[in-house]
Amino acid sequence: MELILIFISASLINNFVLTYFLGICPFVGVSNKTENALNMGFATTFVMTLTAAATWPIYNYVLVKFNVPFLQYVAFIIIIAALVQFVEMYIRKASPSLYRALGIFLPLITTNCAVLGLALFMVMREYSFLESIVFGFATGVGFTLAIVMMSGIREELEFADIPKHFQGISITLIIAGMMALAFMGFAGLIRG
Amino acid sequence: MANSLGYEFKKGLWQELPPFRLVLGLCPTLAVTNSAVNGLAMGLATIFVLFTSNILISLVRKTISAQVRIPAYVVIIATLVTVADLFLAAVFPDISKSLGPYIPLIVVNCIILGRAEAFAQKNSILPTAADTLGIGIGFIISLTIMGTIREVLGFGSIFGVKLLGEWFEPWIVMILPAGAFLVFGGLVALVNWISSRKAEKAASAAMSR
Secondary structure (H helix, E strand, O other), rough: HHHHHHHHHHHHHHHHHOOOOOHHHHHHHOOOHHHHHHHHHHHHHHHHHHHHHHHHHHHHHOOOOOOOHHHHHHHHHHHHHHHHHHHHHHHHHHOHHHHHHHHHHHHHHOOOOHHHHHHEEEEEEEOOOHHHHHHHHHHHHHHHHHHHHHHHHHHHHHOOOHHHHHHHHHHHHHHHHHHHHHHHHHOOOOOO | OOHHHHHHHHHOOOOOOOHHHOOOOOOHHOOOOOHHHHHHHHOOOOOOOHHHHHHHHHHHOOOOOOHHHHHHHHHHHHHHHHHHHHHHHHHHHHHHHHHHHHHHHHOHHHHHHHHHEEEHHOHHHHHHHHHHHHHHHHHHHHHHHHHHHHHHHHEEEEEEEEEOOOOOOHHHHHHHHHHHHHHHHHHHHHHHHHHHHHHHHHHHHHHHH
C-alpha cells in the first residue's frame, strides 16, 4: 500500500518536472518530436531506477557509517556520472539498435538535475531500499509522461500561428504552466 | 586577449543574460523565485559557486588533461556547493530551509559547467573573473526580477513588506509552480521583443547612414 502511494505521488501529484522544476533542460530541449521524447523518457527512467538502487546502499552503508554525510553531493554526482557511463558502454555492446535509439541522450542524463534531485529527495525522506527503487522508477515514469505529452502538443503547435516573440522557448514554458495547472487536479488523489 | 575585461563583464548583463538568453539554469530560476528574498539568496549562492569554481578551474586548466576534465570540474563544483550549503545552514537557517534541496542542486546548474567549458578552461584568471561576475550578476538580477513579480502578484508584497492594501486579492497561482512557468514564458517573450526592437533600430540607423 505504502509503495503504491509513493508511486502515485511521485509520478502524478508531485511530478518532478511540473512541481519541482527538475529536468527542465531535457523537457524543453528534447520535446520537439514524440519519438525522441519517448526514447529520452525511457533512458531517463532506466538511469533513475539504477541511481536509486546504487545511491541508497552507498549513502546508508558508506557515508553514514563513516560519519561523513556532508560528502553526499560529491559522492552522488560521481555515482551518477559513472553509472551513466557504464550503462552507455553496456548498451553499446549488448544492443546496438537500442544504442542508436538512446545513444545521444545518455550523456545528457548526467546533467539532468532530476537524477541528482531524486537521490537528494530519497535521503531527505528517509525511504527504505525498496521504497527508493519504487520512487526512482515512478519519478522516471512521471518524467516520461510529462515530456511525451509536451512533445505531442508541440508537434501540433508547428501548424499554429504564434505571435513572433512568443515562439520557441516562451510558448513551450507557457504550455508547461498550463500542464502544471492541470496536474494540480491530481492533488485530490491522496492526502499529504 | 581578444576582448577587453569590460566587454567580458558587460555581456553577461544583457547579451548573454543567463536564464532568458542562454536558457541555462532554468531549474533554480523557476523553483525558488516564489519570493524576492529567495530569488536573491539563490542568486548569491550561485554567484559564489560560479565565481570561485571558475577561478579554480582557470588556475588548474593546464594541469588537467582533456579526457578527465568534466569529472574534475564537477568535483570542484560539488565541493564548493557543499561549502555554500553548510555556510547558509549555519548563518541563515531560515533561508537554507526554504531553499531546501535547490542549494545542492547548484551542482548540476548548467550555467556553472557551461561557463567552465566555454570560458574558464581557455582563459586566464582576470578575464574569467570578469566573465563569471557579469554572468553571475545577470543571473541574480533575473532571479530577483522573477521573485519580485511573483511575490507582488501572489502575496501583494516585496521582500516581505506589504505593498498593496486590503483590496488586493492575491493571485495564489503565481506562488504555485504553474505561475513560475507562466511568468518565465512571458519574460522570455518580453526579452525577445526588446532585443528585436533594438535590432530594428540598429538596422534602420545603418540604412539611413
